[in-house]
Amino acid sequence: MFLLLIGLATALFLLARNGKLGPPPWARSGGCRRPHAQAEATLADRLANGDITADEYRERLAVLRESEPTPPPYNPGNLR
Template identity: 45%
Template sequence: MLSTLTSTASTALQLHPGWGGGPGFGWLFVLIPLFWITVFVLLFVVLGRRWRRSSPPWVMAQSAGRSAEATLAQRFAHGDIDETEYRARLEVIRTNNPDPRQH
């Protein structure tokens, strides 16, 4: 079985000289698809990274405001601050991070 495979491979190399190291373009059939696959992968990586990073600034501000509100609510729930301090700080957070959908 192995000898049959070896003889078939050597016959194929003799019939197609480009694969056997002689003149010809045999390796281009492998290199051209690999080149284009690499180009598409690089484009996907670069454009995907830019798309994920280019979120609107109000989304970032809104998520920062939500995070601050969640932290403040957690501190109030743990008893670190009282209700008047909680409401005063919550008002400051909401004043500094207005929701753009309300305007």
């Protein structure tokens, strides 16, 4: 019985250390993110790498933010 407990504790320790023990993959991404967050991060990386100029960055960022969908207005009367 003692060896079983030691084995179980060792397995849990190794899983936790390797990052296999924790929240599911969809919960690790940071929850609800804006739809264009990844695109904005890629755009910032391209600016940092010198692939685009600051003017191009601002133009493309404005286009991304204009096309971002807005959530529907809150209407407590529609709750069922």
